[in-house]
Amino acid sequence: MKYGEGSIQDIDYLYSTARLRSLERGLLSHDRMDRMCDAKNLEDAVKVLAECGYDDTVPVNPGQVDELLAEARNELFKLVESIAPDLDIVDVFKVKYDYHNVKTFLKGEHGGENYQALFIPCGRVPVEVLCENLRENSYKDFSSSLRRAAEEAKEVLGRTNDPQLADFVLDNACYKEMLALAQQTNSKFLVGYVKLLIDSANLRAVVRSRRMGKDADFLRLCLIPDGTISPAALISEMNPDAFEALYNSSPLAAAGVTGAAVLRGEARLTSVDLKCDDALTEYLKKAKYVAFGEQPLIAFLVAKENEFTAVRTIMAGRFAGLSPDMIKERLRDSYV
Amino acid sequence: MEWLNAIFSGPFLAILGAALAAGCAGAGSARGVGVAGEAAAGVLTEDPGKFGQTLLLQALPGTQGIYGLLVAFLIMNNIGLFGGNVNVTTSQGFMYLAASLPIAIAGYFSGIAQGRASAASMGVIAKKPEELAKSMLYPAMVETYAVLALLVSILMLTNV
Incomplete structure (x- = not known):
């Protein structure tokens, strides 16, 4: 069933929206993030996490934080799938894990490293099945796009020996799917969200590539063609002012300004990532004003995934002994 | 043509009016209470302590059904249905039918609209339980139009 075709309507989201609105109270707000950063010790920081529904066991290393977050991610997808009237919407957010897992498999096999721990078991295809399909070249459990991309990435990796080129193939296909x-x-x-995601990925890629002195051919490979700003315009605009102007009327305007500043050498590369993520969160905040519908569900799913990133950043920062201010600098805007 | 005569008979038209008042307004309330109930269940799953607040909001769209019932009773009483001696002319029958329409129509649509507003207010309660009074006001505003329709239906009935 598809949303808006008469079969699924906004009132089909009544239960899920109300339930998620309750759960939004437990999201890691900016205030809670600050408390985690400023906490005197790890125990106090974990107490804040416990308020958000996480396990209150104090992790002793970053690996345990990753385990905690992997478990939380699994729980998140289980919850959302159990209450979403349209599972296709959830699939949009599971796609990236399929592609991530294909990347992990190909790189691991290519480099001969132990890569089992890098899989994320939240994709549409279970990890074991995915590995089996890739080993046997059968791809019977893959979507047609995933299959094409996996075959091409395998071929590119075998031919060029360059994992980055295989990544470009998979990233492009991932966004397209x-x-x-x-x-x-x-x-x-x-x-709108996926298009903004593509625009922000392109913006980051352009700024990063130009800072690294890469040419237009490199950009042609890594830019994704389905955003609101065409890759052709991004490839041709070499002047920072013209680059900035491209994003004037886009939600990524602030990221465009920062990107141009990076190109001029006036700002750090990481500030572009931060502005892009903040623009995406700003877009999601529109869902706060929707009484019921698919928007709050989408926003919750993304907000929760952003929360995992924030928790990892804070805990990694604390383990590394960074000052609260240094950790806070790396944190993104929060949905709540 | 006996059935045509039966349809255009005063008693039938008056009873049709009573049926529409109770039926349409009741259907509106049923949908409204159902919509609000679904949202209430969502809040309750995560926070069972909010049962009282959500029940209050869920009950709001239920009033249209009561108004419809009231008008239906008035019509049935006026035409003497309870006494077993129904004596209504065709012209009076049409008047009863017309008098039932305000609450039938406004009751149906306001019930659904109020249910949606109540469900939206559940979202407010879910996040900010201290704002119950304010969040109740929004769905309560919809009630105005159900009350106005009830008033018009009653005024019409008393003058048939």
């Missing part, structure tokens, strides 16, 4: 799935759900909000 996310957009195609989002369009099938008929949710304008979701399509």
Whole structure:
């Protein structure tokens, strides 16, 4: 069933929206993040996490934090799938894990390293099945896009020996499939989000590539063609002012300004990532004003994934002995 | 043509009016209470302590059904249905039917609209339980139009 075709309507999201609104109270707000950063010791920081529904066991190393977050991610997808009237919407967010797992497998096999711990078991294809399909070249459990991309990435990796080129193939296909799935759900909000995701990935890629002195051919490989700003414009605009102007009327305007500053050598590369993430969160905040519908569900899913990143950043910072201010600098805007 | 005569008979038209008042307004309330109930269940799953607050919001769209019932009773009483001696002319029958329409129509649509507003207010309660009074006001505003329709239906009935 698809949203907006008469079969699934906003009132089908009554239960899920109300339930998620309750759960939003437990999200890691900016205030809670600050408390975690400023906490005197790890125990106090974990107490804040316990308020957000996490386990209150104090981790002794970053690996344990990753385990905690992997468990929380599994729980998140289980919850969202159990209450979402349209599972296609959840699939849009699971796609990236399929592609991540294919990348992990190919790189691991190519480099001969132990890569088992790097899989994220939240994709549409279970990790064991995915590995089996890739080993046997059968791809019978893959979507057609995933199959094409996996075959091409394997071929590129075998031919060029360059994992980065294989990553470009998979990243491009991942965004394309996310957009195609989002369009099938008929949710304008979701399509807008995925397009913004593509625009922000392109913006980061352009700034990073230019800082590294890469040429237009490199950009052609890594830019994704389905955003609101065409890769052709991004490849041709070499002047920072013109680059900034491209984003003037986009939600990424602030990221564009920072990107131009990075190109001029006036700002750090990480500040672009931060502005892009903040723009995405700003877009999601529109869901706060929707009484019920798919928007709050999408926003909750992304907010929770952002929360995992924030928890990892804070805990890694604390383990590394960084000052609270240094950790706070790295944190993104919060949905709540 | 006996059935045509039966349809245009005063008693039938008056009873049709009573049926529409109770049926349409009741259907509106049923949908409204159902919509609000689904949202209430969502809040309750995570926070069972909010049972009282959510029940209050869920009950709001239930009033249209009561108004419809009231108008239906008035019509049935006026035409003497309870006494077993129904004596209504065709013209009076049409008047009863017309008098039932305000609460039938406004009751149906306001019930659904109030249910949606109540469900939206559940979201407020979920996040900010201290704002119950304010969040109740929004769905309560919809009630105005159900009350106005009830008033018009009653005024019409008393003058048939």
